[in-house]
Amino acid sequence: GAGVSQTPSNKVTEKGKYVELRCDPISGHTALYWYRQSLGQGPEFLIYFQGTGAADDSGLPNDRFFAVRPEGSVSTLKIQRTERGDSAVYLCASSLIGPKNTEAFFGQGTRLTVV
Amino acid sequence: GNSVTQMEGPVTLSEEAFLTINCTYTATGYPSLFWYVQYPGEGLQLLLKATKADDKGSNKGFEATYRKETTSFHLEKGSVQVSDSAVYFCALSDDSGGGADGLTFGKGTHLIIQP
Numbered sequence: 082g083a084g085v086s087q088t089p090s091n092k093v094t095e096k097g098k099y100v101e102l103r104c105d106p107i108s109g110h111t112a113l114y115w116y117r118q119s120l121g122q123g124p125e126f127l128i129y130f131q132g133t134g135a136a137d138d139s140g141l142p143n144d145r146f147f148a149v150r151p152e153g154s155v156s157t158l159k160i161q162r163t164e165r166g167d168s169a170v171y172l173c174a175s176s177l178i179g180p181k182n183t184e185a186f187f188g189q190g191t192r193l194t195v196v
Numbered sequence: 197g198n199s200v201t202q203m204e205g206p207v208t209l210s211e212e213a214f215l216t217i218n219c220t221y222t223a224t225g226y227p228s229l230f231w232y233v234q235y236p237g238e239g240l241q242l243l244l245k246a247t248k249a250d251d252k253g254s255n256k257g258f259e260a261t262y263r264k265e266t267t268s269f270h271l272e273k274g275s276v277q278v279s280d281s282a283v284y285f286c287a288l289s290d291d292s293g294g295g296a297d298g299l300t301f302g303k304g305t306h307l308i309i310q311p
Binding site for chain 1: 200232237238239240241242245285287297298299300301302303304
């Protein structure tokens, strides 16, 4: 596609439920990143994929968070047993190669609200 | 660990005023530095970058110089326009090989330009 696409744009879920957030990166981009942006804060790094593998998952806050990219394109961020503190905008980005000083292109994000 | 500190907003200026948004960083080694911009209703976009000390990044009339001695990367523009109203994020990429593979962002500075 023309840019990084994230779905849904908004998600409201109840505390304790499971959610999946989808990212469709720019075609041909091998690197994919997930970030979380809380209100009034800058994006915080969660995980980086190079191809199908998670090259760096050091930013995942705990084992309730998991992400996959089985075919090296679309990625899904999965959150189990959601908590109110998980409410944030989840951003996905992709770059042609990665990581370091290559330009990352961001999607518009998924706003997750846990009630 | 790595961190980025940028001036608090909102910053409100009149059209054609001179703009400076301060950004300082803490990092191991020699990071690459970035300014990203988020226009209303859009995703984060790379505005400019610098990959080594004394480099100057520039784009759309904005400039920032990588100052290793002051660990700074201040964003400047000589004459702002209403269309520059957005949130600006300073960020770094840890190129030392030992850090996380994602970007470390500041909290963002909301810039409002009044006609």
